Amino acid sequence: xxxxxxxxxxxxxxxxxxxxxxxxxxxxxxxxxxxxxxxxxxxxxxxxxxxxxxxxxxxxxxxxxxxxxxxxxxxxxxxxxxxxxxxxxxxxxxxxxxxxxxxxxxxxxxxxxxxxxxxxxxxxxxxxxxxxxxxxxxxxxxxxxxxxxxxxxxxxxxxxxxxxxxxxxxxxxxxxxxxxxxxxxxxxxxxxxxxxxxxxxxxxxxxxxxxxxxxxxxxxxxxxxxxxxxxxxxxxxxxxxxxxxxxxxxxxxxxxxxxxxxxxxxxxxxxxxxxxxxxxxxxxxxxxxxxxxxxxxxxxxxxxxxxxxxxxxxxxxxxxxxxxxxxxxxxxxxxxxxxxxxxxxxxxxxxxxxxxxxxxxxxxxxxxxxxxxxxxxxxxxxxxxxxxxxxxxxxxxxxxxxxxxxxxxxxxxxxxxxxxxxxxxxxxxxxxxxxxxxxxxxxxxxxxxxxxxxxxxxxxxxxxxxxxxxxxxxxxxxxxxxxxxxxxxxxxxxxxxxxxxxxxxxxxxxxxxxxxxxxxxxxxxxxxxxxxxxxxxxxxxxxxxxxxxxxxxxxxxxxxxxxxxxxxxxxxxxxxxxxxxxxxxxxxxxxxxxxxxxxxxxxxxxxxxxxxxxxxxxxxxxxxxxxxxxxxxxxxxxxxxxxxxxxxxxxxxxxxxx
Amino acid sequence: xxxxxxxxxxxxxxxxxxxxxxxxxxxxxxxxxxxxxxxxxxxxxxxxxxxxxxxxxxxxxxxxxxxxxxxxxxxxxxxxxxxxxxxxxxxxxxxxxxxxxxxxxxxxxxxxxxxxxxxxxxxxxxxxxxxxxxxxxxxxxxxxxxxxxxxxxxxxxxxxxxxxxxxxxxxxxxxxx
Numbered sequence: 143x144x145x146x147x148x149x150x151x152x153x154x155x156x157x158x159x160x161x162x163x164x165x166x167x168x169x170x171x172x173x174x175x176x177x178x179x180x181x182x183x184x185x186x187x188x189x190x191x192x193x194x195x196x197x198x199x200x201x202x203x204x205x206x207x208x209x210x211x212x213x214x215x216x217x218x219x220x221x222x223x224x225x226x227x228x229x230x231x232x233x234x235x236x237x238x239x240x241x242x243x244x245x246x247x248x249x250x251x252x253x254x255x256x257x258x259x260x261x262x263x264x265x266x267x268x269x270x271x272x273x274x275x276x277x278x279x280x281x282x283x284x285x286x287x288x289x290x291x292x293x294x295x296x297x298x299x300x301x302x303x304x305x306x307x308x309x310x311x312x313x314x315x316x317x318x319x320x321x322x323x324x325x326x327x328x329x330x331x332x333x334x335x336x337x338x339x340x341x342x343x344x345x346x347x348x349x350x351x352x353x354x355x356x357x358x359x360x361x362x363x364x365x366x367x368x369x370x371x372x373x374x375x376x377x378x379x380x381x382x383x384x385x386x387x388x389x390x391x392x393x394x395x396x397x398x399x400x401x402x403x404x405x406x407x408x409x410x411x412x413x414x415x416x417x418x419x420x421x422x423x424x425x426x427x428x429x430x431x432x433x434x435x436x437x438x439x440x441x442x443x444x445x446x447x448x449x450x451x452x453x454x455x456x457x458x459x460x461x462x463x464x465x466x467x468x469x470x471x472x473x474x475x476x477x478x479x480x481x482x483x484x485x486x487x488x489x490x491x492x493x494x495x496x497x498x499x500x501x502x503x504x505x506x507x508x509x510x511x512x513x514x515x516x517x518x519x520x521x522x523x524x525x526x527x528x529x530x531x532x533x534x535x536x537x538x539x540x541x542x543x544x545x546x547x548x549x550x551x552x553x554x555x556x557x558x559x560x561x562x563x564x565x566x567x568x569x570x571x572x573x574x575x576x577x578x579x580x581x582x583x584x585x586x587x588x589x590x591x592x593x594x595x596x597x598x599x600x601x602x603x604x605x606x607x608x609x610x611x612x613x614x615x616x617x618x619x620x621x622x623x624x625x626x627x628x629x630x631x632x633x634x635x636x637x638x639x640x641x642x643x644x645x646x647x648x649x650x651x652x653x654x655x656x657x658x659x660x661x662x663x664x665x666x667x668x669x670x671x672x673x674x675x676x677x678x679x680x681x682x683x684x685x686x687x688x689x690x691x692x693x694x695x696x697x698x699x700x701x702x703x704x705x706x707x708x709x710x711x712x713x714x715x716x717x718x719x720x721x722x723x724x725x726x727x728x729x730x731x732x733x734x735x736x737x738x739x740x741x742x743x744x745x746x747x748x749x750x751x752x753x754x755x756x757x758x759x760x761x762x763x764x765x766x767x768x769x770x771x772x773x774x775x776x777x778x779x780x781x782x783x784x785x786x787x788x789x790x791x792x793x794x795x796x797x798x799x800x
Numbered sequence: 801x802x803x804x805x806x807x808x809x810x811x812x813x814x815x816x817x818x819x820x821x822x823x824x825x826x827x828x829x830x831x832x833x834x835x836x837x838x839x840x841x842x843x844x845x846x847x848x849x850x851x852x853x854x855x856x857x858x859x860x861x862x863x864x865x866x867x868x869x870x871x872x873x874x875x876x877x878x879x880x881x882x883x884x885x886x887x888x889x890x891x892x893x894x895x896x897x898x899x900x901x902x903x904x905x906x907x908x909x910x911x912x913x914x915x916x917x918x919x920x921x922x923x924x925x926x927x928x929x930x931x932x933x934x935x936x937x938x939x940x941x942x943x944x945x946x947x948x949x950x951x952x953x954x955x956x957x958x959x960x961x962x963x964x965x966x967x968x969x970x971x972x973x974x975x976x977x
Contacts, residue, residue, distance in 0.1 A: 375874065382874060419808060426812070433819065454820075461816050468809035475805045512815075515822045528872065528900070661908040722881055741912035750911050 145210050148198025149289035152239075155191035155246075156279040158184050162249075162272030166265035170337070178261050181268030182253045188275065189246040196243050199288055200230050209295030212236060212288050218301035218718045220689040228312050229302040234452075235288035237315060241432070242278050244316070244323040245271065252327060252352070259348060266334035267327075274326055277459045285452045301689060301718030310370030318363030318390055322428040324356025325397055329425035332418045333467060336474045341418065346408035349421070351777045353404060354635075357397045358773035364390050365766035373726050378659060378737050378754040380762060383532045388511045389431030395504035396424040399497045406493050410555060412484060413494070415475040420501070422471060426464045427504070433460055434511070485557030492550035496543055503539045507532065537594070544598050544647070545571075547640055548605030552612070570608055574600035587655040595651025602644025606637060632779035639772025646765025652758035659754040663744065673755035675736060676700045682740075682749060690714040692725075695740045695749065699729060711740040711751075735759050834949050839866075839941070840931035844921035847898055847906055854895075854921055856947050863973045864893040865966070866941040867917070867957075868929060870901040871909035873937040879956035880913045886962055887916035892970055896920035899929045899937055942966065944973045 162184035169177025199212070203226045208214040216229045216236070231240040249271045256264065282288070331349045335341045367387070372380045381387065400420040407417045433456045484490035510531050552566050578597025582588045613633070617625040662670045666681035678698040685694035692714040699706040707729035714723045726739040734757045741750030834840075843855040867883060869876045887894050896917035898906045903922065910920070923929050932941065942951040951969050953961055 375877070382872075384874060415805070422808075430819075457816065457820055460819075461813075464812055465809070465816075468812055472805040472809055512818065516818055519818055519821045661911050663911075739912075742914050752908075752912055 144198050145202050145207070145289045145291070148195040148202075149287070151191045151195040151198065152279065152283060152289070155188045155195065155242075156276065156283060158188040158191065159272050159275040159279050162188060163269055163276050164272075165269075166272070167269035170262045170265040170269065173262070175261060178265035181265050181272070184272070185246070185249045185253050185268055189250045192239075192243050192246045196230075196239055199236065199239065200227060203227065203230050206299065207295070208297070208299050209292055211290040211292040214292050214296040214299045216299070216302050218299040218689055220718075221299075221301060221307070222688050224312060225302055225307045228306070228315075231315050232302050232306045232311065235282070235286045237319075238278065238282045238286055239288055240315065240319055241323060242275065242282060244319045245275050245278065245326060247320075248324055248327050248356075249275070252330075256348065263334055263338060263340070266337050267330045270330040270333045271326060274330075274463060277463065281452075281455050281459060285455050299718070301716065304690070304714070304716040304723045305374060307716075308370060308374050310366055310374065314363060314366045314370055317359050317366060321356055321358075321360025321363045322390070322393060322431065324352070324359055325393060325400075325421075325425040325428050327352040327356065328400060328421045329467075332421035333470065336418060336470050339474065339477065341407075341414045341478055343408050343411055346404045346417065347782070350401070350404050350408060351779075351782050353397065353401055353421075354773050354777040357394070357401055358770045358777065360390065360394050360397060361766055361770045361773065364394060365763055365770070369763055372759070373728055373737075378657070378726075378752075378756055380653070380759065383510070383529045385511050386431075386435050388507050389427075389434050392504050392507050392511075393424050393427040393431060395500050395507070396420060396427055399500035399504070400424050402493050402500075403497050406490055410484065410490060412490055413497075414478045415471075416497070418475060419471060420497070422464070422467045423501075423504075426460075426467075427508075429456075429460050429463060433457060484555070487553065487560045487563065488557050489550060489553045489555045492546055492553050495546050496550065499539055499543045499546075503536065503543075506535045506539065510535070537591070541594065541598065544602065544643065547643065548602060548609070551609045551636070566608075567605075570604045571601065574598075574604050577604075582655075585652075585656060589655065592651060592655040595647055595654070599644050599647040599651065602640065602647065606641045606644065610637065630779055630781065632776045632781065635772045635774070635776030635779070637772070638775060639769045642765045642768025642770075642772060644765070645761050645768055649758050649761030649763075649765060653756055653762070656757045657755060657759075659752065661741070661750060661752050663748045664751045665748045668748075670751070670753060672753045673734075674701055675706065675755070677738070677751075677753055679749070679751065682743075685712065687714065689718060690716045690723075693740065693743075695738075695751070697727075697738055697751070699736055707736065709736070709738045711738045713740045713742075730760060732760065733758060834933055835952060837949060839943050839947050839949050840928065842921070842928045842931065844897075844923060844928060847896075847903060847910075847920040847922050849919075850903075850922070854919065859893070859895070859943070860947060861945050862893060863942070863944055863970055864895060866895050866897055866932075866943060868897045868899050868932070868934050868937050868939045868941075869920075870899045870937050871905040872901065875956045876938045877913065879938055879958070880916070882957050882959055882962060883916040884914045885959075886957075886966075887918075891967065893918045897923050897928065897932075899923050899934065900926040940966075942969055942973070944976075 162181055165184070166178050166181035169175070169180070201207075202210045202213050203217050204223065206213065206217060206219040206226070208217075212233060212235055213229075216233045217226050221229065230236045249268065252267060252271070253264075256267075259267070328349050331345065331352070335345045364387075367390070368380050371382065372378065400417065400423075403413050403417040403420050406413050433453070513531075548570075549563065549567050553563055575597045577600040578593050578595075579588075581596045581600070582593045585592075613629060614622065614625050617628060620628065658673050660670065660672055662668075664670065664679035666679055668679045670677045670679075676699070678700070680696040680698060682693045682695045685692045692712045694710050694712045697709045697711070699709060709727040709729060711727040712725040714725055716723060724739045724741070726737055728738075729736045734755065737754035737756055739752040739754075741752060743749050839856060841856055843853050845851070845853050883894065894917055896919070898920045901922075901924065903924075906920070906922075910917075921928075926934075932939075938956055940953040940957055941949050942953075944950050950973060951965070953966070957966070
């Protein structure tokens with residue numbers, strides 16, 4: 143009964159989505175306020191129905207209702223409660239429902255937080271979001287209904303894929319989806335702007351906080367996913383250029399470009415058509431990511447189900463949404479005049495360079511991801527593209543981005559003196575190149591990659607200090623404390639996020655240069671050495687879990703005479719899926735991780751043990767955290783609220799005063 | 801409407817065309833042009849014995865499976881327990897093709913996850929993989945007594961694929977031989 147209620151509720155949500163798509167758009171084009179006003183309640187009602195529907199599905203999982211097909215294939219009565227809940231989105235149908243719920247949540251957030259938008263603009267934004275929601279809800283209901291029954295019901299479920307039974311998987315998909323789907327708001331703002339022909343600084347200012355918040359979610363989602371891969375896949379890597387990882391990375395790159403481009407559009411009115419195109423592009427890549435993951439066009443570990451009918455439906459949706467947007471773009475964009483002019487040496491040029499490079503990087507990831515498909519479709523043979531391609535293409539593209547990143551903040555808007563900038567940045571550039579080389583010698587690993595990575599990291603750190611000093615020096619007269627306080631939160635956001643990139647580069651470079659690992663055969667009492675650490679194998683005990691049997695090893699890690707940690711890697715066997723899993727055990731430190739996993743037991747009773755030394759690897763996630771935190775600061779800037787208040791219509795403001 | 805503003809639309813439509821065609825291809829069921837053709841010639845060193853090479857002729861007269869794998873391949877981890885189980889049944893020889901991999905990485909990987917292969921051949925530069933039309937790793941080829949490729953499985957081998965496809969096809973080929 144409860145699943146049927148959920149199903150019915152989802153159908154009602156679709157009806158409301160359709161209303162939200164059509165009525166406000168018609169109202170906006172005929173300038174009828176009554177019709178435009180329908181958008182808000184329709185969006186909020188839709189959200190309630192989707193949440194109810196999602197709740198019903200969760201209920202079926204929690205109560206182990208195995209007459210529901212989805213619960214029977216993705217849950218098990220012995221699964222711990224938290225993984226029964228996450229099992230709801232650990233599959234194709236449920237993850238689509240999560241997608242739709244995120245979209246609906248964003249839409250409701252727009253109705254709540256952007257109350258001061260002009261009615262016509264708001265109606266168009268909600269109409270566009272309603273169109274996307276209609277598409278996704280129909281897709282869910284027609285091809286991937288999560289509420290399909292299995293009659294008669296199964297006695298026991300097949301359980302969730304053990305790889306997904308992990309704390310990281312509890313928050314990774316919701317974060318990632320909030321990020322993916324969040325770009326729909328920037329997209330809807332862009333389309334509404336195209337429809338109304340209003341693409342001015344105000345439009346950019348309205349879009350900025352939404353884009354930034356979506357970017358924060360996406361950054362966190364990708365970081366958590368990479369952390370999950372690091373400790374759950376059990377082989378000490380953190381990024382694999384898997385098609386599904388790329389699917390989330392491409393919108394991130396383009397979203398980063400969009401954030402910067404919006405800044406230029408807001409401050410200088412320039413790049414307007416380019417900004418609109420980026421907003422369309424970032425969301426298109428999110429949709430395409432969904433397509434790639436859901437259609438099975440590319441094989442990947444992450445692909446849940448492959449069904450050509452589903453692929454065709456999403457492709458049709460993709461063509462409709464993106465195709466219509468791009469037609470609209472081709473029709474309306476030429477009417478935009480260029481905006482403010484700027485010189486060759488200017489903040490605008492620096493940001494344009496950043497934009498172009500990020501867009502090209504995003505395009506090259508897309509090319510690498512789809513290349514096997516292109517080649518095959520053209521009958522040119524069959525190839526596979528691996529990490530070597532991406533690393534070769536990516537490093538040369540990102541190096542200028544990072545160099546430019548720390549020069550940009552020094553350059554004035556509109557036009558600046560090239561010699562002045564050169565005098566400011568040249569000492570830092572030379573110093574960081576020297577520092578990079580020196581550090582590479584100091585750690586005893588001199589390769590061009592290490593030198594380049596360390597130099598770039600040094601450049602970001604030196605540049606960050608220099609920018610901060612400059613910023614404080616610019617406000618002469620006031621006391622230092624007052625000068626610091628006068629810096630707006632969005633500036634700190636920029637500073638932190640850029641610093642985060644430097645920290646991230648340190649992590650990537652150090653792991654890439656100095657990581658070591660060995661596989662050893664160990665009997666109880668045996669010891670092994672790695673990177674100055676001694677590992678003593680104490681033996682293996684049985685340690686059963688709720689839905690798995692496990693062998694749990696104990697290893698003491700010492701360095702010299704001091705004891706560092708006791709690690710307990712496990713080898714688990716999940717009964718329902720008949721699947722073995724290794725559960726790595728990690729001693730996390732600020733400057734290194736020591737990582738141990740347990741392999742098979744050999745015939746003579748010894749165990750195969752994998753020992754990994756990963757220097758500075760937590761800096762990768764520390765860097766991502768700083769980036770996300772920077773985004774939070776940027777989005778929280780008082781400016782957005784203050785300007786929003788200023789736009790309250792005169793009558794309303796008067797009432798507030800009274 | 802200025803032409804340059806149409807460029808994004810055209811690029812996208814081109815892309816959509818490829819994606820649509822890609823749906824038709826469906827990599828897991830992609831029919832290989834090599835099916836029912838003699839397997840490409842190869843002569844490769846073994847992972848465990850680099851100085852002893854194995855060539856097509858050595859496998860003549862028996863039905864065998866060639867599984868393309870690599871230590872960097874995530875999906876291979878997924879199919880590996882299935883292959884371990886399959887090789888214990890000792891139905892046909894299972895030969896690994898270690899594709900674009902480092903010998904030390906590959907050996908460590910087999911030590912960690914178990915070695916289901918009768919032997920693994922080293923295809924460090926991917927030359928033989930290309931001859932076999934390897935689209936992505938893992939892939940598995942079923943080759944008959946005369947050295948003709950009879951079936952190709954793309955992506956991780958599942959227990960269902962072994963039970964419903966590979967074992968029946970092997971039995972059929974053995975009967976025919």
